Amino acid sequence: xxxxxxxxxxxxxxxxxxxxxxxxxxxxxxxxxxxxxxxxxxxxxxxxxxxxxxxxxxxxxxxxxxxxxxxxxxxxxxxxxxxxxxxxxxxxxxxxxxxxxxxxxxxxxxxxxxxxxxxxxxxxxxxxxxxxxxxxxxxxxxxxxxxxxxxxxxxxxxxxxxxxxxxxxxxxxxxxxxxxxxxxxxxxxxxxxxxxxxxxxxxxxxxxxxxxxxxxxxxxxx
Numbered sequence: 169x170x171x172x173x174x175x176x177x178x179x180x181x182x183x184x185x186x187x188x189x190x191x192x193x194x195x196x197x198x199x200x201x202x203x204x205x206x207x208x209x210x211x212x213x214x215x216x217x218x219x220x221x222x223x224x225x226x227x228x229x230x231x232x233x234x235x236x237x238x239x240x241x242x243x244x245x246x247x248x249x250x251x252x253x254x255x256x257x258x259x260x261x262x263x264x265x266x267x268x269x270x271x272x273x274x275x276x277x278x279x280x281x282x283x284x285x286x287x288x289x290x291x292x293x294x295x296x297x298x299x300x301x302x303x304x305x306x307x308x309x310x311x312x313x314x315x316x317x318x319x320x321x322x323x324x325x326x327x328x329x330x331x332x333x334x335x336x337x338x339x340x341x342x343x344x345x346x347x348x349x350x351x352x353x354x355x356x357x358x359x360x361x362x363x364x365x366x367x368x369x370x371x372x373x374x375x376x377x378x379x380x381x382x383x384x385x386x387x388x389x390x
Contacts, residue, residue: 171349172295180342186233187335188342190294192349194328197321199354200361204318214309215322217276218283218301223326225287230334233292253380255307271309279308283323290327291334298324299380313372 171193175185204210282304290297301323305316335341 172293175345180345181340183234184340184342186293187332187338187340188345189349190328190335191332191341192346193294193353194325194332195350195352195354196298196357197325197328199357200318201321201325203358203361204321207314207318209315209318210321211309211311211315211319212322214279214305215319218279218304218320219323219326221280221283222287222290222301222323223330225284225289226291226327226330227334229288229291229293230331231291232288234334234338234340236292250381250385253377257377275308279304282308287323287327291331294327294331296380297327299376302376313376317372 171189172185175189176182180188201210286297286300286304289300298320301320302313302316305311305319306313311319332341
């Protein structure tokens with residue numbers, strides 16, 4: 169949500185900004201993966217399921233991005249984020265306490281459908297896809313914020329790789345900026361993964377709600 173507007177602000181073409189960012193932020197899931205694995209905060213079965221279908225959606229999204237303006241989709245994502253943030257705010261236990269629920273075929277079917285939709289957005293624009301995936305893992309599968317942060321890294325990595333390859337072929341990557349974004353994302357993710365348990369789910373939830381609200385509102389009023 170920050171890197172793409174910043175790149176455009178400094179004169180980078182919007183398509184190049186999105187393509188460059190999508191490849192550079194591969195540093196995010198790579199850095200935090202091992203630490204979240206150590207803390208047993210990654211559900212590999214669930215994460216892999218979401219990753220496969222998110223990556224499938226990302227293929228369609230990436231090719232769509234190369235042809236269609238993304239203004240309308242930004243507003244749709246902003247609206248969805250606002251609605252889900254409100255639900256999260258009025259549900260105090262969501263993302264803070266582990267929900268022990270029996271997952272049925274209906275849960276997985278809905279999860280697959282939403283993973284494809286989110287994957288399309290991830291390939292198309294991508295900013296805030298981690299937020300959407302967190303909502304999916306928290307509300308549908310009962311994970312905490314920390315578990316969702318770990319589990320979604322599988323999908324984040326695969327979506328970024330798939331979209332990145334398509335954008336490389338399209339020639340919309342500025343590689344010197346990819347290196348800068350990758351290093352910054354890697355270092356930030358490493359710090360976050362190491363200190364996430366010290367911060368705890370409550371404060372992460374508060375920061376999450378505040379951030380999601382401000383970003384979604386800013387998309388509406390920009």
